[in-house]
Amino acid sequence: MPITVKLFASLRKGRFDEDTRVYASGITGRSIVRDIGIPEKEIRLVFVNGRHASLEDLLADGDTLALFPPIGGG
């Protein structure tokens, strides 16, 4: 199933901004993070379809997984 993965800020370095990748059903965010090769400690914020989520959550066909390092502003 296709999953759109979006990376932001420092997580983009040496990787990509956005990529739609095909994974087997039943995959979690954590498995995708491992597949891309991002050390989990670099990730602070996980969104699935624009809602806060956990890397343990199962993803569904066509989901968007967005990953951010710790950031702030205002």
Add this chain to the structure above:
Amino acid sequence: MDKILRIDMGAAGGPKAKAVPIGEYAGLGGRALTSAVISKEVPPECHPLSADNKLVIAPGLLSGTAAAMSGRLSVGCKSPLTGGIKEANSGGQPAQVLARLGFAAIILEGASKANDLYRIFINKDGVTITPDNSLKMMLNYDLVEKMKAEYGDKIACISIGPAGEMKLAASSVACTDMELRPTRHAGRGGVGAVMGSKGVKVIVLDDTGMPMRQPKDPDKFKKANKEFTDGLKKHSVTGQGLPAYGTNVLTNILNEAGGYPTYNFKEGRFAGASKISGETEAALETERGGLATHGCHRGCVIRCSGTYHDKDGHYLTKQPEYETVWAHGGHCGIDDMDKIAMMDFLEDNIGLDTIETGVTIGVAMEAGLLKFGDADAAVKLVKEIGQGTPLGRIIGSGAAVTGKIFGVERVPVVKGQAMPAYDPRAVEGMGVTYATTTMGADHTAGYAVATNILKVGGFVDPLKPEGQVELSRNLQIATAFIDSTGMCLFIAFAILDQPETFQAYLDLLNSCLGLSFTADNVAEYGKKVLSMERDFNKRAGFTSQQDRLPGYFKTQPIAPHNVTFKVKDEDLDKVYNW
């Protein structure tokens, strides 16, 4: 910092300055001091542009010392925009310099009877007030260059541009940065108009020959400052995220979260967001020879700012902040970073609040005055404000006035002040702050985004009403305290997460001032400030009806989450129950 400089602009025979002991205001700094003076000395029913109003300019409790991050200046008055109490806050150099000159505050009182415009020069030898009508309608950058030519480059300036002289409700008070550019602004609430109504164009400060303020306990202070600085450097937001990408790193995350107000708060995501994101902005700055990491004042260790160059590699403006980029960007459907940066420059130069101005342009777009996405028309409109055309003056009066004149229902304001860059339907904690803060819609008054979106200080689901009142209340109390110490609010990211950095902050204050702040009496101090402000607003005629968002936020859902603002009115009325 044991005296206050009172300048009576309406004194017989011309303006008179008098340094008086701080007296009953001892122990107050920054926002606590500006709000205390306004609350006690300004008749709440007065016209904001009348002689009865006062403009209070106060560095924080720690400003002028070696404490890192202590360069914030508070500017207070009765607001011409909201009709309530106002403290607008700015970075830049003036807070440190004013504190070293020994002043806890400058208070501009009365009003000039003649139509003269004045410059005020303050150095170790005293205060000189000079009428100078050659400065009339001068832009901020030109004004600062002129002051530099006359007084040298060791100065810091607090000034107004043409917008303040025209007494427009969106006008700002500009503060110079380390490069002596007028890029930092006490933006909100029309404080520039009040300075204009006093007939003061510029206050030039020179602390040559004045020592840095010394702490009561130098050893403890030095140790606390090191721990505090180490804590800021260690925290991933203040140590890495903010320096690398600046405040505009928020564009992508608010857009992803569906809380990025787009096309005048019609949608929660903007298709052009990535073109104006902090990642793009930082890359552009580096590529063109600007700076992606830069402090706004000496002693800043976070350095969230930067320098933005044009296509040819020439300085255009300081790094436009997230709120500015949003107000002229997604809010107006504009995805051209150079045009946005141009508007940032123009507004600094004319002396305008970039949030109020950008939001107003979006409201004008909704009215059909110009098209969403038309960056050139937006730039033209900003220039009109500086020229003082009738249309320019309308836009420069803010979103509420413009919405009324052009017959727009969806005007995103609270207490007449434009909402910043977070949709309250998708970031509900922010909605509570917008509705209930004494300031009118203001994100900095209780930055619930930290906990709703960024997971700093815990997590409260942004899409649900539960927990938002408590979150906003606690943040509003903490913010009122931080704003009083002269510290940049961004220290909150580190002190909310790291108890030892919070303790170092208290140790800094205690060792510097000989006080004994604890977590408990910090909250009491914050509550005291909020209570004074709220009492002023009540006496100015505000009721719980002013503590509400415009009705459409409750009835018109916003995509992509299709949510409305669900915090109940009776719960909003509990924010100040403590």
